[in-house]
Amino acid sequence: MNITLKQLRYLVAVADTLHFSKAAESCFISQPALSTQIQLLEENLGVSLVERNKQHVLITPLGSEIVERARRILGEVNELANIAQANRTPLTSSLCLGVIPTIGPYVLPMVLPQLRSLAAVCDPVCVRCWNGISVK
Amino acid sequence: MNITLKQLRYLVAVADTLHFSKAAESCFISQPALSTQIQLLEENLGVSLVERNKQHVLITPLGSEIVERARRILGEVNELANIAQANRTPLTSSLCLGVIPTIGPYVLPMVLPQLRSLAAVCDPVCVRCWNGISVK
DNA sequence: TAAAAATACTCCATAGGTATTTTAT
DNA sequence: ATAAAATACCTATGGAGTATTTTTA
Numbered sequence: 001m002n003i004t005l006k007q008l009r010y011l012v013a014v015a016d017t018l019h020f021s022k023a024a025e026s027c028f029i030s031q032p033a034l035s036t037q038i039q040l041l042e043e044n045l046g047v048s049l050v051e052r053n054k055q056h057v058l059i060t061p062l063g064s065e066i067v068e069r070a071r072r073i074l075g076e077v078n079e080l081a082n083i084a085q086a087n088r089t090p091l092t093s094s095l096c097l098g099v100i101p102t103i104g105p106y107v108l109p110m111v112l113p114q115l116r117s118l119a120a121v122c123d124p125v126c127v128r129c130w131n132g133i134s135v136k
Numbered sequence: 137m138n139i140t141l142k143q144l145r146y147l148v149a150v151a152d153t154l155h156f157s158k159a160a161e162s163c164f165i166s167q168p169a170l171s172t173q174i175q176l177l178e179e180n181l182g183v184s185l186v187e188r189n190k191q192h193v194l195i196t197p198l199g200s201e202i203v204e205r206a207r208r209i210l211g212e213v214n215e216l217a218n219i220a221q222a223n224r225t226p227l228t229s230s231l232c233l234g235v236i237p238t239i240g241p242y243v244l245p246m247v248l249p250q251l252r253s254l255a256a257v258c259d260p261v262c263v264r265c266w267n268g269i270s271v272k
Numbered sequence: 273t274a275a276a277a278a279t280a281c282t283c284c285a286t287a288g289g290t291a292t293t294t295t296a297t
Numbered sequence: 298a299t300a301a302a303a304t305a306c307c308t309a310t311g312g313a314g315t316a317t318t319t320t321t322a
Contacts (some may be wrong), residue, residue, distance in 0.1 A: 003213060005141055006312090020277055033313045035277060045220035052277060055322060062223050069216045073209055077139060080205045084181035087198050142287085156302055160295045171302060176287095188302065191297065 005077060007041040008070040010034050015067040018057045052132060143177040143215060144206040146170050150186060151203040216222045 012035070013023035024034035034037050049063035059067060149159035160170040178185050185199035195203060
């Protein structure tokens with residue numbers, strides 16, 4: 001199997017809490033589910049990341065290195081999502097307007113000026129030709 | 137749903153090939169499977185990353201930004217795996233040796249010196265007490 | 273004995289495959 | 298007509314839950 005972001009999240013949670021049950025809670029999953037994914041991650045990487053022998057959980061030296069990298073990766077994934085989120089704001093993305101060619105030349109000259117007059121609509125308004133009306 | 141590394145890999149493959157079928161092949165999956173994941177990723181992010189209108193696939197401006205970040209993230213995940221891989225080399229990790237207490241005091245003095253004499257075994261050799269023989 | 277992690281098992285969501293349809297050139 | 302992506306449908310893997318066992322202090 002392959003490393004997943006989920007596994008990295010769970011590992012970071014364990015590093016933060018040093019407690020499987022609390023880590024699971026913070027991830028909104030059950031303790032066994034988290035346990036399993038941590039084991040899978042260790043198996044995937046072929047190394048031991050967490051010591052469960054003593055009374056409290058310990059992160060191995062290599063584990064700490066991995067945890068730090070996991071934090072960075074998860075941060076960058078969040079950034080990626082945020083970038084997208086920012087561009088998702090209504091009307092900052094491109095507006096695709098479909099009109100059948102027959103009436104296009106008559107309707108567009110009336111509609112486009114009004115569209116442009118809306119504050120949120122910026123140049124350029126790009127007009128392309130479509131050969132159908134299948135616009136969703 | 138959540139962004140997955142798999143989706144980021146597929147997106148990068150599309151950016152590299154600008155062709156869904158070739159991208160799918162390079163990921164060792166079918167074209168529909170890749171198509172679906174790209175759609176899911178776009179849905180997750182709430183933005184359009186790939187233009188499929190014209191004869192050849194185009195990455196949107198926002199898509200390019202996302203692709204660059206995806207590349208970086210995937211690279212760092214590989215690094216993470218490599219770090220682990222490096223520490224997986226046999227006998228650079230700790231060796232856990234279990235012996236029942238009854239015979240421990242008799243056997244260990246004979247075994248440990250030989251263990252130490254092996255080139256790959258370094259100090260410190262840490263000896264702990266176990267209350268059982270359940271060692272895998 | 274109590275607290276915490278591992279294991280057993282079951283179920284369901286979903287990733288992926290094959291076959292087909294849609295779309296554009 | 299051909300090539301490419303989307304869709305439909307089905308199967309199977311595996312992630313997560315509950316219940317239980319194991320382990321350590």
